[in-house]
Every structure is written in structure tokens, then in C-alpha cells.
Amino acid sequence: MTEAEARERAAAMLTAAGIALTEREREEIEVADFGLGDLEHTGLQLVVYVNTERVCAKELVLFPGQTCPEHRHPPVAGEPGKEETFRCRTGSVLLWVEGHGEIELRPGDQFTIPPDTLHWFSAGDEGTVVSEFSTRSRDESDVFTDPRIVR
Amino acid sequence: MTEAEARERAAAMLTAAGIALTEREREEIEVADFGLGDLEHTGLQLVVYVNTERVCAKELVLFPGQTCPEHRHPPVAGEPGKEETFRCRTGSVLLWVEGHGEIELRPGDQFTIPPDTLHWFSAGDEGTVVSEFSTRSRDESDVFTDPRIVR
Numbered sequence: 305m306t307e308a309e310a311r312e313r314a315a316a317m318l319t320a321a322g323i324a325l326t327e328r329e330r331e332e333i334e335v336a337d338f339g340l341g342d343l344e345h346t347g348l349q350l351v352v353y354v355n356t357e358r359v360c361a362k363e364l365v366l367f368p369g370q371t372c373p374e375h376r377h378p379p380v381a382g383e384p385g386k387e388e389t390f391r392c393r394t395g396s397v398l399l400w401v402e403g404h405g406e407i408e409l410r411p412g413d414q415f416t417i418p419p420d421t422l423h424w425f426s427a428g429d430e431g432t433v434v435s436e437f438s439t440r441s442r443d444e445s446d447v448f449t450d451p452r453i454v455r
Numbered sequence: 456m457t458e459a460e461a462r463e464r465a466a467a468m469l470t471a472a473g474i475a476l477t478e479r480e481r482e483e484i485e486v487a488d489f490g491l492g493d494l495e496h497t498g499l500q501l502v503v504y505v506n507t508e509r510v511c512a513k514e515l516v517l518f519p520g521q522t523c524p525e526h527r528h529p530p531v532a533g534e535p536g537k538e539e540t541f542r543c544r545t546g547s548v549l550l551w552v553e554g555h556g557e558i559e560l561r562p563g564d565q566f567t568i569p570p571d572t573l574h575w576f577s578a579g580d581e582g583t584v585v586s587e588f589s590t591r592s593r594d595e596s597d598v599f600t601d602p603r604i605v606r
Contacts (some may be wrong), residue, residue, distance in 0.1 A: 322473025324544065324562030354540045354567060354588055359510060361540065361588035389505045389512065393475065411475035416505060437505055437512035437588060 305343050310335045314349035314365040321394045321433045323363060325351060333365075338373060339454035348372045352441070360441040364390075364434040366397065366427035374400075374424040374449040380442055385419030388438040396428030409434070422449070456494050461486045465500035465516040472545045472584045474514060476502060484516075489524060490605035499523045503592070511592040515541075515585040517548065517578035525575040525600040527553075531593055536570030539589040547579030560585070573600070 305313075311333045318325060334350040337343045349365040366372065377386035390399060392409035399407045399415060402422035407415050409432075417423050425434075443455050456464075462484045469476060485501040488494045500516040517523070528537035541550060543560035550558045550566060553573035558566050560583075568574050576585075594606050 322544075326563045329563070353542055353565060356538060356540075356567065358538055358590050359540065359588055361512070361542075361586075387507060387509055389507075389510065391504055391512075393473075412477045412480065414504060416507065435512075437510055439509050 307335045307337075307343075310343055310347065310349055310367075313367060317365050317367075317394070317431060317433055318351065318363060323393070323433070336455070338448070340452060344369055346371055346373055355441050357440055360386075360436075360438045362436045362438075362441070363393075364436055365431070366425070366434070367431045368427055368429055370431075371426040372424060373453060374422055375446045375453075376402075376420050376422045377442075378420050378445060378447055380445045383439070386439050386441065387416065387419050388436055389414055389416045390425070391435045391437070393433040393435055395430040395432035397425050397432040397434055398428065399423065399425040458486045458488075458494075461494055461498065461500055461518075464518060468516050468518075468545070468582060468584055469502065469514060474544070474584070487606070489599070491603060495520055497522055497524055506592050508591055511537075511587075511589045513587045513589075513592070514544075515587055516582070517576070517585075518582045519578055519580055521582075522577040523575060524604060525551075525573055526597045526604075526606075527571050527573045528593075529571050529596060529598055531596045534590070537590050537592065538567065538570050539587055540565055540567040541576070542586045542588070544584040544586055546581040546583035548576050548583040548585055549579065550574065550576040 315330045336348045347370045351363045353361045379385045391414035466481045487499045491497045498521045502514045504512045530536045542565035
């Protein structure tokens with residue numbers, strides 16, 4: 305799967321979820337392979353709606369078989385690290401959170417991940433669209449467990 | 456229109472927008488008439504997904520003819536006041552923002568309202584579903600221009 309194919313497939317899943325995007329947002333869907341070059345298994349597609357100093361909101365799209373690998377959001381610049389709420393919109397997602405174990409989210413289910421807490425997530429059989437509501441996103445500060453990963 | 460009728464109508468609009476809610480969320484849709492007792496003209500329906508110390512996310516539903524009256528979110532407890540991003544999901548909404556004038560949002564359009572800035576918004580002919588991504592919501596601190604309003 306190429307990056308362009310992933311972008312097109314993610315756009316189709318967002319449309320199927322009833323989520324309207326501008327033409328520019330569709331073209332700029334972010335495809336993250338975390339530097340591993342194995343998008344089928346380790347990958348994530350994102351639409352970032354807003355990311356100010358205080359608030360961030362995104363749609364996350366994962367295809368069946370895709371996992372976003374284990375990571376945490378450490379304190380940055382005197383702030384306690386990114387706090388994330390995941391809300392499942394379509395399909396299902398298996399979320400693992402340090403201290404909580406595995407949590408399956410289906411449409412309408414949500415979970416808030418505290419700052420600086422290890423977590424990873426994998427799409428269920430139909431893939432998933434997940435809304436993320438959080439504090440400021442600073443991808444470059446994320447700490448991944450797998451040392452090969454570059455975000 | 457009673458509060459129960461408004462809740463049912465809002466739930467139907469959210470379903471039509473493809474937004475999955477839990478049974479509890481449907482039952483607990485907040486109906487705000489701002490103390491004016493004229494829900495047809497001055498009113499707002501809300502589903503609050505999350506409201507932590509740092510982040511808040513909601514769906515707002517307005518029926519055709521409904522307006523959320525002019526208000527601002529002042530600084531509270533040493534913080535600069537609530538920052539809100541409105542993203543239109545269905546229908547259309549006319550948003551007025553101090554210093555920006557009128558902005559029409561259609562599905563996929565969004566606007567970020569700075570802290571402590573006067574604004575109001577009215578649904579278009581089909582009504583609207585709007586996602587709100589913001590810092591912590593403290594409704595009791597909101598300052599409305601109309602002195603009769605109680606939130």
C-alpha cells in the first residue's frame with residue numbers, strides 16, 4: 305500500500321462515516337508509517353482539524369490490521385504531557401493503556417488516556433474511525449517503546 | 456416545544472449526521488433555553504463528550520430558527536478564558552464573532568473563536584450539528600450580553 309493509496313482509502317472511510325472534509329483536508333490526510341516502512345501493519349492516517357497552544361482535535365483512521373505502536377506523551381515545557389480522549393465513530397478499536405489493560409471501543413464508546421501513560425491501539429476487523437480530543441499535539445516529543453521508530 | 460421534544464429531535468439530527476451515541480448520552484442530551492423560556496428562538500442542545508481541567512469536546516445541535524445568544528468566555532482562575540473551535544458537520548450555521556463579523560459555516564468548515572471574544576450563532580434553514588473542540592467549559596462563568604439570561 306502506497307501513501308497515496310492509504311490517503312485515498314482513509315478519505316473513503318471518513319466519507320462513509322458521514323464526516324465532511326474540505327478538498328484540501330482530503331488531499332492533506334497525513335499517513336504515518338512511523339519510519340518502519342510497513343504501513344499495512346504499523347500505520348495510522350490522520351486529519352488534524354486544529355492544534356493550538358491549548359487544544360487539538362483530529363480524526364484517526366486505521367485500516368484492518370493496522371496498529372499504532374506503544375508510546376507515551378511526556379511532560380513538555382512545564383506542562384504535564386498530552387491528555388487524549390479517544391471516541392470511536394465507526395468500526396472498532398482495541399486500545400491498551402498502562403494500568404488499565406485492553407479496552408475495546410465501539411461506536412459511541414470513549415476513553416481518556418492520562419498524560420505520560422503508555423498506550424497502543426489496533427483496528428478491529430472493519431478498521432476504525434476514531435475522534436481524538438486532546439491538549440496540544442507535539443508529535444516530536446512522543447516517546448515510543450520501539451527504538452526504531454521515528455515520528 | 457418541550458424539553459423532552461427538543462431532546463428527541465436533537466437525537467434524531469445526531470443520528471442523521473452519522474454520530475453514534477450511547478443510550479445514556481441520548482437520554483442526557485442537555486437542552487438550554489438560557490432562562491428565557493423561548494426554546495424555539497433562543498436555544499441550544501448539547502452532548503458533552505468530555506470536560507476535563509484541560510480539554511472539552513461537545514456536539515452542538517440547533518434547530519432551524521434557534522440562536523445561541525451573544526456571550527463571551529472571560530478569563531477564569533488565571534487562565535485566559537475558553538478557546539473554542541466550531542466545526543460544522545451538517546446543515547449550516549451563521550456565526551458572528553467580534554472583530555470578524557458574520558461567518559457562514561457549512562459541513563467541513565470551521566472557525567476558532569479566541570478567548571474573551573463576543574460571539575453568537577444561529578442555525579441555517581436545515582438546522583445544524585456543530586462539533587466544538589475547546590479548553591475547559593465553565594458555563595457558569597460565561598458573560599451574556601442580555602442581562603435576563605441565566606445559564
